[in-house]
Amino acid sequence: MRSIALALPVMAGLIVACQNADPKDPEGFAVLPEGFDDVEIGRVLHLSPLPAHATDPTNRWSDDEGAARFGQLLFFDERLSKGEQHSCATCHLPDHGFADAHTVSEGVARLERHVPTLLNIAHHRWFFWDGRADSLWSQACAVIEAPLEMAGTRLGTAHLIASDDRLRERYEAMFGPLPSLQDTERFPLVGRPVPKDDPAYGDDGSHGKPGASGQEHHTHAAGNTFFHPHERNWNAMTDADRAAVNDVFANVGKALAAYQHRLVAIDSPFDRFVRGLRSGDAEDLAALSPSAQRGLHLFVGEANCFLCHSGPLLSDREFHDLRLPPGDGPVDDLGRQRGLEKVVAxxxxGRGAWSDDVVAGSEMLDYLPQHHHANFEFKTPSLRNVALSPPYMHQGQFATLRDVVDFYSELEGARTSPPSVETVVVPLRLDEEQKQDLVAFLESLTGTLPAKTWRTPFQAESNE
Amino acid sequence: MARTLLGLAVLVFALGALVAGCRTSDVDDANTESWTHATNTMFGTYAVQWRTLDGAPIPNNEPFQLIATVQRVADGSDVLGAQVVFQGDMPGHGHGMLREPRSTELGDGLYRIDGVLLHMAGRWIVHIDVIEAGRAERSTFTLDVD
Incomplete structure (x- = not known):
């Protein structure tokens, strides 16, 4: 039996000692800018640099350049969508920070939320505003089949790859032979599961036009149970055939994720400034204007922005309720509450049959609460490159960065009922110069964009 | 100045690690008694001591494991077969953790707690509840996460 006597007198010193052992601690600084104290400068150092590479153990292709190029082909391919008019790049515009300018975006139909940027996306922990995906590849799969977004199907995706020599050759070079899909009785041309919480459930198959008459009709199976035609096709397949199609679909998602791992935009003026803080290099220190430095000081100081916009992604990668005013999406969007249910199911x-590392993929899922503690929470967006992709917030509530800062200053229009549990969100009461300084700092977070060969549709002749 | 302070901190760490056994560890190293946090439960039944499993400081917004020992204050005996539940709140923010950690009994009064994530900097009030025969008793710790 161990002694119960506690070494309390040495405990405080021990904590200090252990804290200094943290390899993630800032390296220290050579320059202390005017107005900053040691604590604040420590917070600044935690914000930079962001590594160029993020890892995803559940996707063994995430670092593979061939998979990334295959994913690039798919990213710009409108044939993945119903009607063949929408690709990933339709909403994730390379010239708009891989987001778009709409408040809530237009896929095959009008979406319910704003499109987030894909720059540095691989560093996130959860995906979508509500975190209903735990990997970039499962997020990509979900978008292809989302009725309001691309409204495609996994069977349609598999058939597309099988029927296109360029796609098939690249697919098979990496992932092995495609299943033989010629028998369309066995492998219908379209099909997917349509769960009850899917916007298309109860629809007539004409995705994006709820209630409209379409050429596809439900089967009245038993009692009040209807089956969407896509699900009817899916259910008619054998377990083995469904698994084979899921293999293809997961690989497509992993290739799209591998491409998005290349969408890195770092080395911003702010990063150069932080480098200067560490080295003392005058040129690097000059990368941040005096106004932006004052904005940074507010950010890590009295404005408390750093609490949620933490770490080198300038996002805690978790979920908060800002009591945002209503936007162009549904007023009853519960956010993380629903996302939590979906990601587990x-x-x-990451712990499913298509994960490449179920141990790593379980690390977060296993400890999610059974019941989320709050409603109306949405993922903290990264502030890196934020100036490239207005409007802002999950329904594009604010057109400009200045509008965002104005909101935080006064909380004008903020939801009053139900109240938020986030008591840390209080009006900042900023003056005009402080608002300008914060915007100047946010604008200093724009990094160097990925090479053009990653920002444009893949052309084998010029890209390879 | 800053570099001097940093150097001093490194020296303090080296001495601290030597003296207190603050090192990367596995479960066997729990016997080194290098607990960084200790208190008794609210009614004085149990003494609860814990530290991070790897001996590193508590990270901001990164998942970590901790190892705790639970003993009876009355006779110093190890508490076996209890449920040990970890939870944390940020009183200044109005919310708590976004995870539900789980504990695993290791024997000899030791419990490993997995899945802890303190996702924001600031003051956390964390609790380790000891539950025996349906009776829960709470220990409370104040943590400042940088």
């Missing part, structure tokens, strides 16, 4: 999640 997703067969393509």
């Amino acid at each position: 997703d067969p393509f999640n």
Whole structure:
């Protein structure tokens, strides 16, 4: 039996000692800018640099350049969508920070939320505003089939790859032979599961036009149970055939994720400034204007922005309720509450059969609460490159960065009922110069964009 | 100045690690008694001591494990077969953790707690509840996460 006597007198010193052992601690600084104290400068150092590479153990292709190029082909391919008019790049515009300018975006139909940027996306922990995906590849799969977004199907995706020599050759070079899909009785041309919480459930198959008459009709199976035609096709397949199609679909998601791992935009003026803080290099220190430095001081100081916009992604990668005013999406969007339920149930999640590392993929899922503690919470967006992709917030509530800062200053229009549990969100009461300084700092977070060969549709002749 | 302070901190760490056994560890190293946090539960039944499993400081917004020992204050005996539940709140923010950690009994009064994530900097009030025969008793710790 160990002694119960506690070494309390040495405990405080021990904590200090252990804290200094943290390899992630800032390296220290050579320059202390005017107005900053040691604590604040420590917070600054935690914000930079962001590594160029993020890892995803559930996707063994995430670092593979061939997979990334295959994913690039798919990213710009409108044939993945119903009607063949929408690709990933339709909403994730390379010239708009891989987001778009709409408040809530237009996929095959009008979406319910704003499109987030894909720059540095691989560093996130959860995906979508509500975190209903736990990997970039499962997120990509979900978008292809989302009725309001691309409204495609996994069977349609598999058939597309099988029927296109360029796609098929690249697919098979990496992932091995495609299943033989010629028998369309066995492998219908379209099909997917349509769960009850899917916007298309109860629809007539004409995705994006709820209630409209379409050429596809439900089967009245038993009692009041209807089956969407896509699900009817899916259910008619054998377990083995469904698994074979899921293999293809997961690989497509992993290739799209591998491409998005290349969408890195770092080395911003702010990063150069932080480098200067560490080295003392005058040129690097000059990368941040005096106004932006004052904005940074507010950010890590009295404005408390750093509490949620923490770490080198300038996002804690978790979820908060800002009591945002209503936007162009639904007023009853519960956010993380629903996302939590969905990510646990997703067969393509990190502990599912298509994960390449179920141990790593379980690390977060296993400890999610059974019941989320709050409603109306949405993922903290990264502030890196934020100036490139207005409007802002999950329904594009604010057109400009200045509008965002104005909101935080006064909380004008903030939801009053139900109240938020986030008592730390209080009006900042900023003056005009402080608002300008914060915007100047946010604008200093724009990094160097990925090479043009990653920002444009893949052309084998010029890209390879 | 800053570099001097940093150097001093490194020296303090080296001495601290030598003296207190603050090192990367596995479960066997729990016997080194290098607990960084200790208190008794609210009614004085149990003494609860804990530290991070790897001996590193508590990270901001990164998941970590901790190892705790639970003993009876009355006779110093190890508490076996208890449920040990970890939870944390940020009183200044109005919310708590976004995870539900789980504990695993290791024997000899030791319990490993997995899945802890303190996702924001600031003051956390964390609790380790000891539950025996349906009776819970709470220990409370104040943590400042940088």
